[in-house]
Amino acid sequence: MNRRALITLCLAACLALSLGGIALASAQAHRLGWKDCGDGLRCAELVVPVDWADPGGPRTSVHVAKLPATSRSMGPLIVNFGGPGTSTSMLRRKDDPGLPPELPVLLDELRSRFDVIAIDPRGLSEPGSAKRVSCAEPAASVYGLVLARTKQDWDAHAAKNAAYRESCRKTAKSAWHGLTAWNVAHDIDALRAALGQDKLVYAGNSYGTVYAQAYLELFPQRVGRMYFDGTADHTQRELEPWLRNYARTQERHLTRFRDWCASRTDCALHGRDAGKAWDELVARVRRAPLPASARRTVHEGQLYAGAVKGMNPALWPQFATAIRKALDGDAGDFLSELAPDQVSSSLSQASLCNDFMPKAPTYEEFQAIEAGLRQIAPRFGWIEGRFELGRCWGFSGGASWAPHPLRVQGVPPILFAIGELDNNTNYLGQQHVAEQIPSARVLWHGDGHASWAGNTCLRRHVNAYLTTGELPSPGTRCRAERIQKVGK
Structure with a gap:
């Protein structure tokens, strides 16, 4: 869909909502029937249009x-x-190694003042729910282009993603057209109205901030307080500048990893420059595959795939150990401890590409983009181009709700928390989003992605803002807390 058509669609949908949305939301308020659903929760199904454009x-x-x-x-x-x-x-407060262990503490603090209400995007409900959509074909691994060595590998990755997308479209049926953050933002507003809330009080982490960006544009007059944690930048029209921010962030992360290792006697590379150790390993793999146990070898793509995973601060100890063992002659950890994650048939990747895929470059065009990334981030960060592009490589038709600069005026103060160690939703992109909101206040902290639960200073300031609207003083910074616990 071209941009003029999208803008027309937005205007038409907003007009339709202004004329009929209040009545619809009022009707929904009577249909939001809460029922016990285990673990102390109350659950309900919110009835919404498949597509808010209709x-x-x-x-x-x-x-x-x-x-x-x-x-x-x-x-x-x-x-x-x-x-x-x-x-x-x-x-549900279940034990889940993928969740911050401090999450129950955060939830207890929030529910001492609020009814905490979570909303799922379309097709992405809880496991076992009839509303959860599983695609017939799995998506290609997000590491696929990092591992690719030939154009044929790239073509195979595209074919796998195309088959996944088509299977998702068939499984989702008519609901496919509603799988955008633009529609989820409308769902959030319908929920606000169904709850009888005049002004939205909302906290979004990571992809939850994409829905928040849409909400700010669509319903600025209904914003009360909004907190952005680990913001995903949905404001870059072109792919290359978006990738440059990731490349620069990851290049700097290599330096931060080096400094962390130098400060920790329990780091496997302590006593040597961990950054130079990485450089030496790259130089070796470019001469020949690295030997690994059981007569295996590790090629350059596998080395970088493990490094992309290992550059997460929570995995720095494993990354350091993998580098040291590889330099000593066994690179097997890059095939086991740091091996790429398994592929998924969840609808989540299709939803992401419906929101985030600008016009995709051709294979030849991307080679020029990658050459530019190698210039600004030659040691490690350049690989982010392949990693991020791999999510949607092979999807056709572009994004249904494409990235664009924010158009937000007249909203009350909005709080952003940005982590200096956030390489998931990179801190450069987060800052770029905040700069487009005149009322934004940025709270910097020394930890990484999604640290609201695990940083006590951050929790204190954010919870005060959500309950009273009190903003931290300009220039306030929370020191790192979570990174200090890594490896202990």
Whole structure:
């Protein structure tokens, strides 16, 4: 869809909502029937249009879960913890190694003042839910282009993603057209109205901030307080500048990894320059594959794929150990401890590409883009181009709700938390989003992605903002807390 058509669509949908949305939301308020659904939660299904561009058209529903307040409630706090994926299951407080161990503490603090309410995007409900869509074909691994060595490898990756996308489209049926953050933002507003909330109080982490960006544009007059944590930059029209921010961030991360290792006696590379150790390993693999146990070898793509995974600060100890062992003659950890994750048939990757894929370059055009990335981030960061492009390489038709500069005016103060160690939603992109919102206040901290739960200073300031609207003083910075615990 071209941009002029999209803008026309937005205007038409907003007009339709202004004329009929209040009545629709009022009707939904009576249909939002809460039921016990285990683990102390109350659950409901919110009935919404399949596509808010056609508010009178077919209906679907999205899953909503509530963690009731433990004392007198100030009202609802709507949350989305990212993904794109299920947020409602995160309220269940189950043991999950993929979740921050401090999440129960954060939830207890929030529910002492709010009814905490999570909303799932379309097709991404809790495991076992009838609303959860599983595609017939799995997506290609996001590491696929990092591992690719020939154009044939690139073509095979594209073919796998194309088959995945088509299977998702067939499985989702008519709901496919609603799989955008633009529609989820409308769902959030319908939930706000169904809850009887005049002004939205919302906290979004990671992909939850994409929905928040759409909400700010669509419903600025309904914004009360909004918190952005680990913001994904949905404001870059062109792919190359978006990738440059990732490349620069990852290049700097190699230096931060080096400094962390130098400060820790338990780092496997302590006593030597960890950055130079990485450089030496790259030089070796470019001469010949690295030997590994059981007569295996590791080629350059496998080395970089493991490094992309290992550059997450939580995995720095394993990354350092893998480098040391590889230099000593066994690179096997890059095939085991740091091996790429398994592929998925979840709808989440298709939803991401529906929102985030600008006009994709051809294979030949990307070679020129990659050459530019190698110039600004030659040691490690350049590989991010392949990693990020690999998510949607092979998808056709472009994004349904394409990235574009934010157009936001007249909203109350918005709080952003940006981590200096965030290489997931890179901190340069996060800053770029915040700069487009005149009322934004940025709270920098020394940790990485999604640190709201694990940084006590951050929790204190964010919870004060959500409950009272109090912003941290300009220039306030929270020191690193989570990174200090890595490896201990």
